[in-house]
Amino acid sequence: MQELIPTLAIWVLPVLLAITLHEAAHGYVARHFGDNTAYLAGRISLNPLRHVDPVGTVLVPLGIYLLSSAGGMPLLFGWAKPVPVEFARLSRPKQDMLWVAAAGPGANLVMALAWAIAFKLAWTLPQFAYTVPVSEMARAGVQINLVLMVLNLLPIPPLDGGRIALSLLPHRLAWQFARLERFGFTILLVLLFTGVLGMLLEPVMDTVKSLLEFAVQIHIPYPSI
Numbered sequence: 454m455q456e457l458i459p460t461l462a463i464w465v466l467p468v469l470l471a472i473t474l475h476e477a478a479h480g481y482v483a484r485h486f487g488d489n490t491a492y493l494a495g496r497i498s499l500n501p502l503r504h505v506d507p508v509g510t511v512l513v514p515l516g517i518y519l520l521s522s523a524g525g526m527p528l529l530f531g532w533a534k535p536v537p538v539e540f541a542r543l544s545r546p547k548q549d550m551l552w553v554a555a556a557g558p559g560a561n562l563v564m565a566l567a568w569a570i571a572f573k574l575a576w577t578l579p580q581f582a583y584t585v586p587v588s589e590m591a592r593a594g595v596q597i598n599l600v601l602m603v604l605n606l607l608p609i610p611p612l613d614g615g616r617i618a619l620s621l622l623p624h625r626l627a628w629q630f631a632r633l634e635r636f637g638f639t640i641l642l643v644l645l646f647t648g649v650l651g652m653l654l655e656p657v658m659d660t661v662k663s664l665l666e667f668a669v670q671i672h673i674p675y676p677s678i
Contacts, residue, residue, distance in 0.1 A: 463586070463676070467594035469501040471564060471601050472533040476504040478560035479536040479553055486549040488542040496536045506534045535611070547620055547627075554616035561602035566665055568594030573671045592676040595665065599658045607653065609641065610634035 477498060480491025491497055496504070505511065514531035543549040572591035575584050606614040611634050619627045633640075644650035666672055 463589050464593050464597070467568065467590060467597050469505075471561060471594070471597045472510065473499060473501045473504050474560045474564060475557040475601060475605075476533050476536045478556040479538065482556035483536070483538045483543065483553045486552065487544040488539050488553075490539045490542065491536045494537055504533045504536075506532060509533065547624075551617050551620035554613040554620070557613050558602040558605050561598040561605075562661070565595050565598035565602065565661070566668065568592075568598065569665045569669045569671075569673055572673050573669045576671070589676060592673060595662065595673055596658075596675050599661055600654065603654050603657045603661070604650075610637050612637065612641075 476496065480497040483490065484492045484497060498504075509532035511531075517531075538553055540546045540550050540553075543553070568591045572588055572595065575588040575591060605612050606617070608614040608618040610616070610619070610631060615630075615634070615637065619631055622630055641650070644653070662673065662675075
């Protein structure tokens, strides 16, 4: 428990920003393509309280972290309140669904780049009292945004990757594929606790991180959760 407090201090801001901007991006792009549902619900907002799900964003991640840490292999998993999108209100529902879905992972990629730049600045500018905490927070920011980006791009409804797949598939196949949505959460939990999810995510995350490191010209080690 003593280790939990400094861990939370490093991770809370990156996690809240990653979730908040991911969800707000969905609403913003949906509004751009003609659906004001998220805007009218107040979900195009930088206020994290509008996006936090008490169970999925707080209780489940904390419980999984504590249980997995006791077993010697810390894990984090959770979700935010989904942004309401009425796809039928989009200008071209099937085509525009792709851009609405891709907006969240796209926001995470931009944030991962921003945190990578922050990490470089923390070690290249004259050092100050908070150099180490800022660099640790930046490392956490890179990791959580890469996790959210790659995880959400998995082609499993209702993840963003599932929505993108629905947009690209022919209508008949898209309708059949959409029926998987009710099993999506169960599939994710099975993948998580069997270790398959990590095997799927890590190679893609490592590749994207390598590209970020090349862009900012510095090596960014993943933090130990």
